[in-house]
Each structure stands twice: as C-alpha cells, then as structure tokens.
Amino acid sequence: MTTQSLIETLPKAELHIHIEGSLEPEMMLALAERNGLEAPYASVEAARTAYAFGSLQDFLDLYYRGMAVLQSEEDFFDLASAYLERAAADGVTRAEIFFDPQAHTERGIAFETLLDGLTRALAAAEKQHGLSGALILCFLRHLDEADALKTFEAALPHRDRILGVGLDSSEVGYPPERFKRVFRWAADEGFRLVAHAGEEGPPDYVWQAIDLLGVERIDHGIRALEDPALVKRLAEDEIPLTVCPLSNVRLCAVESLAVHPLKRMLDAGLVATVNSDDPAYFGGYLNDNAIQSADALGLSEEQVATLLRNSLDASFADEAWRTKALADFDKKRAELDKKRAASAD
Ligand code: HPA
Numbered sequence: 618m619t620t621q622s623l624i625e626t627l628p629k630a631e632l633h634i635h636i637e638g639s640l641e642p643e644m645m646l647a648l649a650e651r652n653g654l655e656a657p658y659a660s661v662e663a664a665r666t667a668y669a670f671g672s673l674q675d676f677l678d679l680y681y682r683g684m685a686v687l688q689s690e691e692d693f694f695d696l697a698s699a700y701l702e703r704a705a706a707d708g709v710t711r712a713e714i715f716f717d718p719q720a721h722t723e724r725g726i727a728f729e730t731l732l733d734g735l736t737r738a739l740a741a742a743e744k745q746h747g748l749s750g751a752l753i754l755c756f757l758r759h760l761d762e763a764d765a766l767k768t769f770e771a772a773l774p775h776r777d778r779i780l781g782v783g784l785d786s787s788e789v790g791y792p793p794e795r796f797k798r799v800f801r802w803a804a805d806e807g808f809r810l811v812a813h814a815g816e817e818g819p820p821d822y823v824w825q826a827i828d829l830l831g832v833e834r835i836d837h838g839i840r841a842l843e844d845p846a847l848v849k850r851l852a853e854d855e856i857p858l859t860v861c862p863l864s865n866v867r868l869c870a871v872e873s874l875a876v877h878p879l880k881r882m883l884d885a886g887l888v889a890t891v892n893s894d895d896p897a898y899f900g901g902y903l904n905d906n907a908i909q910s911a912d913a914l915g916l917s918e919e920q921v922a923t924l925l926r927n928s929l930d931a932s933f934a935d936e937a938w939r940t941k942a943l944a945d946f947d948k949k950r951a952e953l954d955k956k957r958a959a960s961a962d
C-alpha cells in the first residue's frame with residue numbers, strides 16, 4: 618500500500634475550506650454568463666495564469682473579484698454542490714465549510730439567498746453521498762468589529778443552520794483582539810469558535826485567538842512553531858490546527874512543501890490536520906494536499922494516518938458521529954493492514 622492509496626482509501630474530514638475559494642474558473646465564467654455579467658477573465662487559462670500570488674493579500678484581491686459572479690441562490694447551490702461532489706470523491710465524510718457573508722451582503726446579496734443555496738447543497742450531499750456537512754460563518758477581519766456584530770445579528774435567526782463562527786481575510790495588522798466582543802457573543806449563543814491565526818501573522822495572534830477569543834481550533838497556525846511556549850500550550854490543550862500546505866506554498870508563507878512545518882508539527886505532538894483552504898486557486902483538493910505533502914516531507918504511513926484520523930476527531934460533529942467515524946476509520950485501517958499482510962505472504 619502506498620501512502621497515496623492509504624490517503625485515498627481512508628475516511629477523513631475537511632475542516633478548512635472556504636466555499637468561495639472552491640469556485641473553479643470554469644464555473645466562474647459560466648456564472649458570469651448566466652448572470653449577464655462581464656467575465657472576470659477572458660478564459661479559463663487566463664484565470665489560471667493570473668493565479669500567481671506573492672502574499673495572502675495578492676490572493677484575496679482575486680478571491681473577492683472572482684466571487685462577484687455569485688448572485689442567486691442557485692449559484693451558491695451549484696458552487697457548494699460542486700465542492701461536495703469533489704470532496705465525496707476524496708473520501709471526505711464530514712465537511713465544515715467556511716463562508717464569508719460580508720463579502721456578499723456588501724454587494725447587495727441577501728444573507729438568506731446565500732444561506733439557502735449553501736444549506737440546500739449540504740442537504741443534497743448528505744442524501745446523495747452520506748456526507749455530513751456544516752457551515753461556519755467567517756467574519757472578515759479587514760472590516761471593523763461593528764460590521765461583524767451586525768453580521769452576527771443578521772445570522773442569529775438562522776442559528777439552526779450555522780454551526781460556528783470564524784475569522785478570515787487579511788491577517789497582519791488585524792489582530793484577533795479586535796473581535797473579542799463578537800466572539801464572546803457567539804460563545805454565549807452556543808456557536809463553535811475558530812479563527813485563522815499564524816498564517817502570515819505572528820505567534821502572538823495565535824495566543825490572542827486562544828486566550829481572548831476562546832477558539833477551539835486554529836486555522837493554519839504554522840507560525841506557532843516560532844514560539845516554544847505556544848507549541849507547549851497547543852499540545853497540552855490538544856488544540857487542533859487546520860493546516861493547508863498547498864495554500865501556504867502558493868501564498869509564499871512557506872518556501873516549498875519540502876520545508877513545510879507539517880512534519881515538525883506532528884513531531885511536536887500537535888493535533889494537525891490537512892485541508893485545502895481555497896482549492897480552485899491553490900491547485901489541489903484535500904487528497905492532493907495530503908499526497909503531495911506526504912511525498913515531499915517523507916511522512917510515514919503512521920503520520921499520514923494520524924493526520925487523517927485527527928481530522929475526524931477534531932471535527933465539531935456530535936459525539937456519537939465522531940465515535941462511529943473513528944471506529945470506522947480504525948476498522949478500515951486494520952482491514953488495509955490485513956490485506957497487505959496477506960499479499961506479502
Ligand atoms: N486566509 C485568510 N483568509 C482567507 C483565506 C486564507 O487562507 N482564504 C480565504 N479567505
């Protein structure tokens with residue numbers, strides 16, 4: 618069994634995927650046409666050529682430009698359905714999906730329009746693929762907290778369809794502490810909490826996300842390794858990290874996959890998971906991220922299995938779902954070992 622087939626065969630959860638970042642150029646151009654809008658790029662090839670980024674901000678500029686083709690409930694349904702189909706093919710059994718409502722409401726799209734499209738797609742994927750899905754509303758950190766508070770207020774009537782809140786967009790200069798009140802409010806209302814931190818920003822932003830916002834998982838967190846006390850805290854409290862290797866390389870946060878901190882994170886006893894972030898922009902979905910990272914870093918089968926198992930355990934699915942998912946994972950892995958032992962005889 619190669620690590621590639623191990624990755625392809627084992628069940629897994631995706632915990633860090635921005636649904637707007639799964640908008641492939643083909644769909645972007647098709648939706649521009651369907652909605653009578655000027656296409657953001659002359660062709661699919663032109664879009665892919667433009668996707669050369671020197672930083673997170675370079676990417677975000679094109680990310681917001683691209684998502685402007687999303688207008689109707691059907692558009693959001695089609696977007697999420699395409700992602701969920703692709704995720705199911707990768708063996709994803711649970712997807713906790715980020716969405717950026719402020720990036721749409723500020724263009725005049727109603728909150729209900731995008732939420733209805735996304736939740737309809739989740740229900741269809743559950744029925745068709747048995748894929749369990751949930752939504753995490755991300756606040757855009759380049760906007761102020763008043764905007765986040767207003768957005769959360771608009772989300773509250775739909776609380777039964779939103780699992781948690783997160784924090785994304787431009788990081789440096791926009792520390793987590795600016796969002797203390799809205800995270801406190803979300804916690805009081807029973808929402809699960811995550812935040813992007815330590816992607817480009819310093820370890821202090823990871824401390825803030827944990828201690829001031831009270832998050833249960835850190836999205837990215839790669840720069841946490843610069844601070845031994847922080848590594849100790851993350852390990853001791855078993856705070857999961859949703860790592861996105863291809864994203865980090867494409868946004869020049871890490872020089873190459875061969876020097877990506879993922880292996881060091883595992884060696885330090887951190888609860889790391891592998892995810893795709895914005896697969897339409899960064900050249901790969903979940904399994905691509907895992908396979909390419911395992912190859913480049915020389916991860917052992919044990920390490921690969923740990924990463925995938927961590928994703929199920931770190932998910933916000935209820936206890937019964939996680940217990941069953943972990944038992945299914947262990948059973949599948951034992952079967953694979955048995956098969957291999959038999960074929961080696
Ligand atoms: N970082 C911050 N914000 C984002 C990202 C990311 O990787 N992707 C989409 N929004």
Ligand code: ZN
Pocket residue numbers: 633635785813836894
């Ligand atoms: Zn992200």
